[in-house]
Amino acid sequence: MKKVKVGIVGLGRLGRQHAENLAFRIPNCELTAVCSIIEEEAKKAQEEWDVKYAYTNYDEMMKNEELDAVLIASPSGFHCEQIEKALGANLHVFSEKPLGLYLEEAVRVEEAVKKHEDKVFMLGFMRRYDKSYAYAKKKVEKGAIGEPVLIRCYGLDPSKAIGGFMNFAKNNYSGGLFLDMAIHDLDLARWYLNSEAKQVWAIGGAYGYPEIGQLNDAETGAALVKFENGTMGVFVAGRNCSHGYHIETEIIGTEGTLRIGTTPERNMVTVFNETGAVKECSEGFLERFEQAYLSEVEEFINCIREERKPAVTVEDGVLSTALGYACKESFETGELVTVQSPHNVTRSTT
Amino acid sequence: MKKVKVGIVGLGRLGRQHAENLAFRIPNCELTAVCSIIEEEAKKAQEEWDVKYAYTNYDEMMKNEELDAVLIASPSGFHCEQIEKALGANLHVFSEKPLGLYLEEAVRVEEAVKKHEDKVFMLGFMRRYDKSYAYAKKKVEKGAIGEPVLIRCYGLDPSKAIGGFMNFAKNNYSGGLFLDMAIHDLDLARWYLNSEAKQVWAIGGAYGYPEIGQLNDAETGAALVKFENGTMGVFVAGRNCSHGYHIETEIIGTEGTLRIGTTPERNMVTVFNETGAVKECSEGFLERFEQAYLSEVEEFINCIREERKPAVTVEDGVLSTALGYACKESFETGELVTVQSPHNVTRSTT
Amino acid sequence: MKKVKVGIVGLGRLGRQHAENLAFRIPNCELTAVCSIIEEEAKKAQEEWDVKYAYTNYDEMMKNEELDAVLIASPSGFHCEQIEKALGANLHVFSEKPLGLYLEEAVRVEEAVKKHEDKVFMLGFMRRYDKSYAYAKKKVEKGAIGEPVLIRCYGLDPSKAIGGFMNFAKNNYSGGLFLDMAIHDLDLARWYLNSEAKQVWAIGGAYGYPEIGQLNDAETGAALVKFENGTMGVFVAGRNCSHGYHIETEIIGTEGTLRIGTTPERNMVTVFNETGAVKECSEGFLERFEQAYLSEVEEFINCIREERKPAVTVEDGVLSTALGYACKESFETGELVTVQSPHNVTRSTT
Amino acid sequence: MKKVKVGIVGLGRLGRQHAENLAFRIPNCELTAVCSIIEEEAKKAQEEWDVKYAYTNYDEMMKNEELDAVLIASPSGFHCEQIEKALGANLHVFSEKPLGLYLEEAVRVEEAVKKHEDKVFMLGFMRRYDKSYAYAKKKVEKGAIGEPVLIRCYGLDPSKAIGGFMNFAKNNYSGGLFLDMAIHDLDLARWYLNSEAKQVWAIGGAYGYPEIGQLNDAETGAALVKFENGTMGVFVAGRNCSHGYHIETEIIGTEGTLRIGTTPERNMVTVFNETGAVKECSEGFLERFEQAYLSEVEEFINCIREERKPAVTVEDGVLSTALGYACKESFETGELVTVQSPHNVTRSTT
Structure with missing residues (x-):
């Protein structure tokens, strides 16, 4: 089969990582087009990776008939619209999380995806493709x-x-701590527990950075979730972790327990010095999930070539977003919140 | 100053550990009397540790005028009454947790303790005396x-x-998972966070042992607590930990984090074999807290000799119990519960 | 610049890994030819990675004028000759370790490399390109x-x-434990200590597998090395590690210590079960050094494109081999051995 | 049986720890006499622990007929003579390591111990009584x-x-790095390997502290030892460990491996901060081996009461010293040294 030709939109830090992976590290695909509203970014990428087409306008890229697929790594507010357009242009779509910033949007995208059943749609819940998380699963x-x-x-x-x-949050709607930060964890919980959330209580505060409180957001927060099958989820999300990027997951079972990332160590080196025995920690998501970001897109390309659907579905995006919104509501009202089925919600608002 | 003469009541596993410590390992005290309703136990202890007096009746021991202090390690249901009698007999009192099985009892004991201000009263929240917990504090x-x-x-x-x-729970009221198991953690949370609980939501279930559910108790449970100063507490309690006795505490701060007991390793040995690199785990509380059980009673004796009060007060017992009852209520009702001041509660019921 | 066209010889486990990396994961190169004396292997590889040329005869591949470089992953006994031929054919050369099975061969290759100064020559001491080892350096x-x-x-x-x-060792000369297994460690020691070995004492035995003793080899061995600058090296090599592939390195300095790979954990998952807290271990070199195998060849390609030399030189291969032979001699004679400069040795035998 | 009455000589840091243990923490014994050439120390101890007799002259203490046993914690140079005198006074003897500073002394003590077969003699190889080391055994x-x-x-x-x-070493003979520091490890090796040393090569240097080199001693050294049963020992000893007191032992077997003290962590707390995940380390031997120092003397008292001999024999002291001297000789001469049986050595010199 011929190579899958991919166009990418969004060339920020993660976008560039995806682009480089598509250009060099993923078999059987070709980075055919790049798109950024910042012309410079697009040009630089085009040269750097020897890309055939460069765009500053997404709609223009959509008209390129050579493309088989699009990878969306633009700011969250654009995901929804760009997904719909790509599906409309008959392209396979990989979109970074979140599906959309609002639940209604997410549900709308879900419908669009379902209408284009012949297209591969994949959401960037990359943790599922991290070797350690996959091994735990x-x-x-x-x-x-x-x-x-x-x-x-x-x-x-x-x-x-x-x-x-x-700087970002002062001028943009991020979704808030639970939607923006915890969304990956909410998805993981659903994945490992094999159940949907039923009730949630979420609390938090702006302990070291009162400015975050002024945005009605939490710097650090915690949520306790009861799932439909009676299992439990404990979520701690935060933006103020002094030792680095700390992603840790633990699954307690009736006959054993798994921990992934107990210490967010950046590599296999231990430093012993006057401080003690030190494991240095990951500095950010690109460092921690380098392999996962590569593997998820590899899977996307493979799905297209092998005409099958990825394990992460659009529904995972919608239901995780619904849980994120329930957390947000609980945090904002102080009340115990019953998680609504997003489909019912939308229907009722229509 | 002369040695502090101590009588002990209750010679179960923990009682015997305390007795042995008093007999051999704690300076400036003497194990002068032992008491157990099981005559055999009392006699065996008397011989083993060369103790002057042995009783099968607590009231008889209370009449012994040689005693300076009593250590109560009897079943939880007796603590309250025995504390009150000991104070009445003008003795210093060390009591194992809990203060009592019911909040009303605990409040009554608190009043008794306050009336006997010249006596040292100490509650067995031993974790505060564990080297690692004390270091973290x-x-x-x-x-x-x-x-x-x-x-x-x-x-x-x-x-x-x-x-x-x-076997025990079928015939006795244990207080339930949150009061019986989590009480030490609730105390630790108050200690490290320097605040009292305000609201709690607790959930749980009987996942591997449905029999526990039939007792209206949880096998494993989780509680999320909001404290008055805006800080948060996450509690996981359970009776079904396959790898052993797992006591772990983490304090996340604005500028760093501490973890105590990340892995409940029983010693400094790592075993490498076909399984991998294995840290064997603590089997129970006597193994994990051997040093703390010794140090807390050492502190009790030192307080008596130096005429000062221990850092753990009767109020700590009452307030931790109140929080435990709030967890229990939340677990039983499924509702978000506001933690009541135990003093108000009692007053209103009087 | 145009892509570097590479031919590979040897399609065993490691050879196939290199081939796949060249085909898919390394920018700016093309896997142009594959060669294996096993025709099937060559054909399979050609199809699998869509390779232009497939050979069963190395000399034939050498005649292919499209090639810029060759990657040698054939059995150790062929390295020397194939390196010389490739240089003779004016190709850049990447060779898996060892340079050769005999010190004389290694010295001969060194001379050949020096004669072709315009060609990039790189030896597969991949550990230097492992992220943790590089970070430690x-x-x-x-x-x-x-x-x-x-x-x-x-x-x-x-x-x-x-x-x-x-099975292999019964019919082939492996070089023995110290040359075959420890060679990477000997190179690392020279690299981190910045000095050459002076004296060595090596011992060992065939503790669990007496058959290895019958081959005059050691199953597990240890060597103590004194370096010219007064520093020390402790080497433990073995073929019988029950928990897996254990590569661990520690550098003790006057003001601190570094450890790389204290536990050879295969991923970030900890399993807690009846056994305890278990870190599962790496099963082999491909698992442990996946990233390093990729990065070293990436560096090889970059060196060719940027017309510079890699940090690992042919001399590193020669000197590590000389130290390996000194270990071997010490193990076989039981004596303390002074490490000879390989250049002097050869000269004297000529 | 009545309490074992013990006199102690030497009230330095370790002596005081032993004295306090005898006074308070060890069942069935009594600290009856203290002795120090520094009168102040003796008086202070007498008051602090309410001891019946205080001496500044060891010979005087030997005349005290109430004593059953003596614990020798004086400077190493006095051990030999004091052991002999105590045995002569018909006392049970516990002596801190080393048996003596010279091999001849050690052999002489061995003979004295053998002559007093009815007396318990125990050497302070406390590590054997450390819970982790005992568990590993x-x-x-x-x-x-x-x-x-x-x-x-x-x-x-x-x-x-x-x-x-x-400061100490400038004016006193310490025995040097291998005898002074490594002696515990040499004993452990003999204990775990169940064999005696046959050959040794030891090297080292004064890397950060050249003054140590001027004393003909090593700041950090390494020794490789071949044992009679073909097993191997690797020893690293040093006085310049920036992260603290690092005692680590690993036993590699044909079917598994044990490590004791991989990280010399001081407690169960992990600190996460800008540095990373930090385990603080033990500061010294009293911190690391607090429990072992207590347990070994407990065992000594129990041996006396139960009329049995401890597992650590005087021969362990002699043979470990012999190995230490072989290391010292190898380090000083640069040669491979065959370990002589100390008994033969002495016989030949008589």
Whole structure:
């Protein structure tokens, strides 16, 4: 079969990583087009990776008939529209999370995806493709821990990145801590527990950075979730982790427990000095999930070539977003919130 | 100053450990009397540790005028009454947790303790005297992690002990998972966060042992607590931990994080074999907290000799119990519960 | 610049990994030819990676004028001759370790490499390109541990692989434990200590597998090396590591210590079960050094494109081999051995 | 049986620890006499622990007929003579390591001990009584690692203590690095490997502290030892460990490996901060081996009461010293040294 020709939109840090992977590290695909509203970025990428087409306008890229697929790595606010357009242009679509910033959007995209059943749609829940997370999933499926009972997820961004976040958040709607940061964890919980969320209580505060409180957001927050099958989820999300990018997940089962990333160590080196025995920590998502970002897109390309659907579905995106919104509502109201089926919600608002 | 003469009541596993410590390992005290309703136990202890007096009746021991202090290690249901009698007999009192099985009892004991201000009263929240926990407390006080934001506490009993628990629980009121297992963690949270609980949501289930559900109790449970100063507490308690006795505490602060007991390793040996690199785990509380059980009673004796009060007060017992009852209520009703001041509660019921 | 066209010889496990990397994961190169004396292997590879040319005869491949470079992953006994032929054919050369099975061969290759100064020659000491090892090197260079004093290297093959080794070793000359297994560690020691070996004492035995003793080889061995600058090296090599592939390196300095791979954990998952807290271990070199195998060849390609020389030189191969032979001699004679300069040795035998 | 009455000589840091243990923490014994040439120390101890007799002259203490036993914690140069005198006074003897500073002395003491067969003699190889080391020994005996093949021992004193050592070493004969520091490790190796040393090569240097070199001693050294049963020992000893007191032992067997003290962590707390995930380390021997120092003397008292001999014999002291001297000789001459039986050596010199 011929190579899958991909166009990418969005050339920020993660976008560039995806582009480089498509250009060099993923078999059987070709980075055929790049698109960024910043012309410079697009040109630089075109030269750097010897790309045939460069665009500053997404709609123009959509008209390129050579393309088989598009990878969307633009700012969150554009995902929805760009997904719909790409599907409309008969392209396979890989979109970075989130599906959309609002639940209604997400549900709308879901419908669009379902209408284009012949197209591969994949959402960038890359953690499922991280070797350690995938290994843990297999362990669970093989019964290594009996039945899962409780999942604990830490999703903590490094303190060093908080300045950048504040600048962004003052002018943009990020979705807030639970939607923006915890969304990967909410998806993982659904994946490992094999159940949907039923009730949630979420709390938090702006402990070290009161400015975050002024945005009605939390710097660090915690949510306790009861799932439909009676299992439990504990989520801690934060933007002020002094030791780095701390992504840790634990699945407690009736016959064993798995932990992924107990210490977010950046490599296999231990430094012993006057401080003690030190494991240095990951600085950010690109460092921690380098392999996962590569593997997920590899899977996307393989799905296209082998005419099959990826394990992460659009529904995963919608339901994780629904849970994220329930967390957000609970945090904002202080109340225990019952998670609504997003489909019913939307229907009622129509 | 002369040696502090101590009588002990209760000679179960923990009682015997305390007795042996008093007899041999704690300076400036003498194990002068032992008491157990099981005559055999009392006699055996008397011989083993060369103790002057042995009783099968607590009231008889209370009449012994040689005694300076009593250590109460009897079943939980007796604590309250025995504390009150000991104070009435003008003795210093060390009581194992809990203060009592019911909140009203605990409040009554609190009043008794306050009436006997010249007596040393100490509650067996031994973890505060564990070297690692004490070290972490000092770290927090020195500002090593900035301001505490969230505490996560795991209190998990080994699966191996579940048979014994079931036998006990079928015939006795244990207080339930949150009061019986999590009480130490609730105290630790108050200690590290320097605040009282405000609201709690607790959930749980009987995942591997449905019999526990029939007792209206949880095998594994989780509680999320909001504290008055805006900080957060995450508690996981359980009776079915396959790898052993897992007590782990984490304090996340604005400038750092501390973890105590990340892996509940029983010693400094790592075994490498076909399984991998294995750290064997603690089997139970006597193994994990051997040093703490010794140090807390050492502190009790020192307080008596130096005429000062221990850092753990009767109020700590009452307030931790109140929080435990709020967890229990939340678990039973499924609702978000506001933690009531135990003093108000009692007053209103009087 | 146009893509570097590479031919590969040897399509065993490691050869196939290199071929796949050249075909898909390394920018700016093209896998143009594959060669294996096993026709099937060559054909399969040609189809699998859509390769232009397939050979069963190395000399034929050497005549292909499209090629810019060759990657040699054939059995050790062929390296020398194939390197010389490739240089003679004016190709850049990447060769898997060892340079050759005999010191004289290695010295001869060194001369050939020096004669073709315009060609890039690189030896597969991949560990230097492993992220953790490279990070440790930078740390050392920045003075993080003061001056290096002692290096400890463990190079232990998994017990599971011992059957395969025995079958091979009965019919082939492997070089023996110290040359075959420890060669990477000997190179690392020279690299981190910045000095050449002066004296060595090596011992060992065939503890669990007496058959290895019958081959005059050691199953597990240890060597203590004194370096010219007064620093020390401790090497433990073995073929019978029950927990897997254990590569661990420690550099003790005057002001700190670094450890790389304290536990040879295969991923970030910890399994807690009745056994304890278990870190599963790497099963073999392809698993442990996947990234390094990719990065070293990436560097090879970059060196060709940027007309510069890699940091690993042919001299590194020669001197590490000389030290390996000194270990071997010490193990066989039981004596303390002074490491001879390979250049002098050869000269004297000429 | 009545309490064992013990006199102690030497009230330095370790002496005081032993005295306090005898006074308070060890059942069935009484600290009856203290002795120090520094009158102040003796008086202070007498008051502090309410001791009946205080001496400044060891010979005077030997005349005290109430004593059953003596614990020798005086400077190393006095051990030999004091042991002989105590045995002559018909006392049970516990002596801190080393038996003596010279091999001839050690052999002489051995003879004295053998003449007083009815007396308990015990040497302070406390590590054998450390819970982790004892646990590892049991594991080995149960076959958990098959047959031991190699032991690796690290005995590294903290850099912080180097000033104190230098002051001492300028005016006193310490025995040098291998005898003074490695002696515990040499004993452990003999214990775990169940064999005596046959040949040794030892090297080292004064890397950060050239003054140590001027004393003909090594700051950090390494020794490789071949044992009579073909097993191997790797020893690293040092006085300049920046992260603290690092005592680590590894036993590699044909079917598994044990490590004791991989990281010399001081407690169960992990600190996460800008540096990374930090385990603080033990500062010294009293911190690391607190429990072992207590347990060994407990065993000594129990041996006296139960009329049995401890597992650590005087021969262990002699043979470990002989190995230490072989290391010293190898380090000083640069040669491979065959370990002589100390008994033969002495006989020949008589």
